[in-house]
Amino acid sequence: MQYFVQQLINGLTLGSIYGLIAIGYTMVYGIIGMINFAHGDIFMVGAFTALIVFLILGALFYSVPVVVALLIMMIVAMLLTSLYNWTIEKVAYRPLRGSFRLAPLITAIGMSIVLSNFVQVTQGPRNKPIPPMVSKVYNIEGISVSLKQIIIVVVTALLLALFWYLVNRTSLGRAQRACEQDRKMAALLGIDVDRTISITFVMGAALAAVAGTLFLMYYGVIAFSDGFTPGVKAFTAAVLGGIGSLPGAVLGGLMIGFIESMWSAYFSIDYKDVAAFSILAIVLIFLPSGILGRPEVEKV
Amino acid sequence: MPGTASPERDIVATPVQRATREALYAGAIALGLFVLFIGLKTDQNISNELILVPRWPLLAAVIVLTMAGRFFYVAYGQPFLASQKVADIATGLLPDSVATRFFRLPYFIAAIAIVAVLALLAGSLDSLLGPGLAGYARFARALAIIYALASVLFYFRSFIHAHFSVLGIAALAVYPIIVVLVLALYSGSMAGGFQGSLKWVDNFGIQILIYVMLAWGLNIVVGLAGLLDLGYVAFYAVGAYAYALLGTHFGLSFWILLPAAGAMAAFWGVLLGFPVLRLRGDYLAIVTLAFGEIIRLVLINWREVTNGSAGISGIPKVSFFGLISFNVSDPNYIAKVFDIAQSGAYYKIFLYYLILGLCLLTAFVTIRLRRMPVGRAWEALREDEIACRSLGINTTTTKLTAFATGAMFGGFAGSFFAARQGFVSPESFIFLESAIILAIVVLGGMGSLVGIAVAAMVMIGGTEALRELDFLKQVFGPDFTPELYRMLLFGMAMVIVMVWKPRGFVGSREPTAFLKMRRAVSGSFTKEGHG
Numbered sequence: 001m002q003y004f005v006q007q008l009i010n011g012l013t014l015g016s017i018y019g020l021i022a023i024g025y026t027m028v029y030g031i032i033g034m035i036n037f038a039h040g041d042i043f044m045v046g047a048f049t050a051l052i053v054f055l056i057l058g059a060l061f062y063s064v065p066v067v068v069a070l071l072i073m074m075i076v077a078m079l080l081t082s083l084y085n086w087t088i089e090k091v092a093y094r095p096l097r098g099s100f101r102l103a104p105l106i107t108a109i110g111m112s113i114v115l116s117n118f119v120q121v122t123q124g125p126r127n128k129p130i131p132p133m134v135s136k137v138y139n140i141e142g143i144s145v146s147l148k149q150i151i152i153v154v155v156t157a158l159l160l161a162l163f164w165y166l167v168n169r170t171s172l173g174r175a176q177r178a179c180e181q182d183r184k185m186a187a188l189l190g191i192d193v194d195r196t197i198s199i200t201f202v203m204g205a206a207l208a209a210v211a212g213t214l215f216l217m218y219y220g221v222i223a224f225s226d227g228f229t230p231g232v233k234a235f236t237a238a239v240l241g242g243i244g245s246l247p248g249a250v251l252g253g254l255m256i257g258f259i260e261s262m263w264s265a266y267f268s269i270d271y272k273d274v275a276a277f278s279i280l281a282i283v284l285i286f287l288p289s290g291i292l293g294r295p296e297v298e299k300v
Numbered sequence: 301m302p303g304t305a306s307p308e309r310d311i312v313a314t315p316v317q318r319a320t321r322e323a324l325y326a327g328a329i330a331l332g333l334f335v336l337f338i339g340l341k342t343d344q345n346i347s348n349e350l351i352l353v354p355r356w357p358l359l360a361a362v363i364v365l366t367m368a369g370r371f372f373y374v375a376y377g378q379p380f381l382a383s384q385k386v387a388d389i390a391t392g393l394l395p396d397s398v399a400t401r402f403f404r405l406p407y408f409i410a411a412i413a414i415v416a417v418l419a420l421l422a423g424s425l426d427s428l429l430g431p432g433l434a435g436y437a438r439f440a441r442a443l444a445i446i447y448a449l450a451s452v453l454f455y456f457r458s459f460i461h462a463h464f465s466v467l468g469i470a471a472l473a474v475y476p477i478i479v480v481l482v483l484a485l486y487s488g489s490m491a492g493g494f495q496g497s498l499k500w501v502d503n504f505g506i507q508i509l510i511y512v513m514l515a516w517g518l519n520i521v522v523g524l525a526g527l528l529d530l531g532y533v534a535f536y537a538v539g540a541y542a543y544a545l546l547g548t549h550f551g552l553s554f555w556i557l558l559p560a561a562g563a564m565a566a567f568w569g570v571l572l573g574f575p576v577l578r579l580r581g582d583y584l585a586i587v588t589l590a591f592g593e594i595i596r597l598v599l600i601n602w603r604e605v606t607n608g609s610a611g612i613s614g615i616p617k618v619s620f621f622g623l624i625s626f627n628v629s630d631p632n633y634i635a636k637v638f639d640i641a642q643s644g645a646y647y648k649i650f651l652y653y654l655i656l657g658l659c660l661l662t663a664f665v666t667i668r669l670r671r672m673p674v675g676r677a678w679e680a681l682r683e684d685e686i687a688c689r690s691l692g693i694n695t696t697t698t699k700l701t702a703f704a705t706g707a708m709f710g711g712f713a714g715s716f717f718a719a720r721q722g723f724v725s726p727e728s729f730i731f732l733e734s735a736i737i738l739a740i741v742v743l744g745g746m747g748s749l750v751g752i753a754v755a756a757m758v759m760i761g762g763t764e765a766l767r768e769l770d771f772l773k774q775v776f777g778p779d780f781t782p783e784l785y786r787m788l789l790f791g792m793a794m795v796i797v798m799v800w801k802p803r804g805f806v807g808s809r810e811p812t813a814f815l816k817m818r819r820a821v822s823g824s825f826t827k828e829g830h831g
Contacts, residue, residue, distance in 0.1 A: 035582055037735075052336045055352045083332045092795050099802040101581075102528070106742045109735045110794030117788035122337045128350055228731070232589065239586045270601040277590035281575055284587055288578045 002142045007265040013149040015257025016156035020211035021234035022249035024204025030180045030244035031200050037108035040231015041115035046081040046212030047222045077209040085205030120224040129221045152214045242293020319375035326370035330363045403451040411444040476501050476649045494645035502648045509655040511756040515740040516662045517709030523747035525702035526682025528585040531592025535565040535707040537729035539714020544612040544724045554618040565711025566704040573703035599726040611725025618719045662709050745804025763790050
């Protein structure tokens with residue numbers, strides 16, 4: 001039982017990170033119907049930005065309180081990563097809006113290659129380890145919960161609450177939902193569609209940057225190629241939850257996190273990704289539009 | 301970037317004013333993007349801790365370049381393109397007016413002269429100019445050759461356009477012969493010709509043709525049937541491992557295992573096809589991606605059979621139907637049979653023709669299938685699934701045949717790949733490969749075989765050509781490795797080509813079914829490809 005709860009906690013931590021990334025996928029998909037393949041690499045850029053900020057802080061000040069350091073890392077990462085996603089949207093996706101479905105997909109894959117190789121060229125191909133930032137571990141009745149895990153879950157929960165408020169209670173969120181339902185109609189009603197889409201990209205990137213910072217803090221290492229696997233898994237999570245649905249993305253992220261930690265705990269660590277992908281395939285066979293996704297109504 | 305300035309201000313501002321403003325924006329954005337990534341470099345110090353090394357001059361250079369580029373583009377590039385467009389419409393010579401100015405007879409003669417002079421001096425270039433300048437001279441020679449070839453193509457463009465397929469196949473068929481002959485003349489001996497041809501036949505010829513074949517195979521699934529497959533490389537892997545395992549363990553010949561690998565890949569295609577039949581669009585895409593990853597992870601982790609990440613080596617070579625062998629130790633080794641000097645180049649040239657044959661087979665099958673009921677059903681399915689169903693097309697079998705046929709060609713290409721490398725490992729079958737193949741299909745103009753071949757040649761040939769830029773080391777110092785920039789430039793090229801030509805290189809479609817006459821239609825009229 002203790003072992004199980006322990007795995008549940010590990011899964012929750014992992015799932016939170018996937019959920020944060022998955023939101024970026026699902027929002028972009030919801031609003032312009034495109035798979036933003038570069039999102040995984042945006043996450044990696046976020047983690048790298050956090051790493052560099054961490055090193056700058058270390059070089060400039062003798063010691064910075066961990067909370068302050070984390071906060072600064074997160075904010076800078078959010079800003080700069082958003083700038084990346086905003087630029088990418090302008091350069092690579094906007095000119096292709098209204099073009100056929102696969103064109104933006106290809107530029108997204110191209111951008112993903114560009115981003116990871118850009119980081120490789122500028123920062124070198126090696127793994128970049130940092131000393132552990134937070135190392136406290138609590139022991140509650142034989143279950144060890146590290147402070148890192150608590151930070152991840154709390155930050156994720158806070159951000160999700162903020163995000164939920166943004167989407168459901170502000171005019172910006174209303175504009176986003178309007179664009180999602182019918183872009184042409186939204187434009188007719190005076191919503192600046194281009195701006196709304198840009199903001200969607202910025203928001204997705206900001207969440208991915210937070211996920212990147214948390215990832216860096218949790219694992220203490222990042223490399224230029226680390227964007228792909230979390231990116232694919234987050235995308236899997238978004239699809240599993242029903243792409244286009246925000247609660248679905250979080251739910252899918254948590255599910256993938258649980259599957260992974262349970263599978264590596266009880267079966268084999270080598271095949272944890274195989275398990276996650278297989279379960280995705282099985283779920284989609286029975287629920288072809290994900291768990292919370294709305295089935296596509298097709299009109300003739 | 302469009303949309304950064306409001307239109308009212310654009311009318312008032314002169315191009316230069318506008319360009320200055322845009323350049324400032326671009327500079328600010330570039331500063332934000334690059335300040336941490338180019339301005340600072342993370343490096344390990346002696347005690348293995350990460351430290352930051354500032355690179356401010358480089359950052360400044362990059363930002364200034366970005367601003368200058370943006371400035372010149374907005375101030376001179378955009379007005380030039382706009383006026384060009386007007387001129388083109390006025391003269392009715394659409395892309396010709398720039399091109400005719402660019403390709404002129406005097407320039408052509410000058411290019412030939414440069415090539416001739418530099419080729420005559422080839423041996424003494426290093427001593428004459430020193431190694432640094434000689435590198436530039438070789439680069440200039442390569443540019444001149446490309447220019448001369450391009451002008452020849454340009455002058456005969458209408459002829460080439462009319463007979464593209466025949467000319468293309470003929471050119472591919474004589475390519476190794478020409479390479480060997482040219483290099484033999486150059487080096488003065490036949491053996492030298494064969495030795496020098498290795499790079500050209502293997503790195504360029506075979507490499508490009510493998511991708512052509514893969515892209516043509518994927519084209520059946522994506523371009524014809526309209527099913528987005530992001531895990532195509534899985535079938536490539538199945539074919540490669542089928543040949544590698546059966547060939548090394550049971551010693552079966554390539555000619556038996558080629559169809560076997562194709563059949564096995566087709567079987568896996570059906571296996572993948574079954575569960576995903578109900579899925580559409582992007583759900584299908586993610587499941588195929590997951591399938592590709594599952595295959596790769598199994599190859600990595602099932603160590604007893606696949607030898608894990610270490611891969612399988614010592615895969616037997618292909619023989620010429622058992623008559624002529626390419627193993628030096630065999631009694632029927634090609635050099636012994638024909639009594640010629642030993643060289644590894646014979647095998648490469650043989651492989652070149654083998655993959656060319658496989659490519660042509662793929663093209664032939666695709667062209668014929670498009671005229672058969674199943675091919676028509678694929679294209680109908682791509683355009684409208686509901687209409688298909690109401691017309692009585694069995695969508696299940698149609699989708700499954702598309703998956704199986706596409707997978708089969710992937711399997712063929714895979715077993716060829718294993719035979720060519722002599723070594724397979726899961727490293728070769730990562731998602732990036734699937735993405736590259738898909739990109740080639742889309743960049744070529746989905747469904748168009750010629751367009752796809754051109755796209756493969758440009759993208760794969762281009763990245764291979766980037767391996768030849770070693771002389772840049774003299775410019776940027778010995779630490780500079782052009783290799784690193786290959787994939788970066790590849791990704792950029794993908795984005796630029798796609799934005800420039802969203803419909804791919806060949807934007808028009810030739811229908812197979814027509815009422816009175818065959819008439820090509822614009823690709824924009826079809827949903828995702830051929831019409």
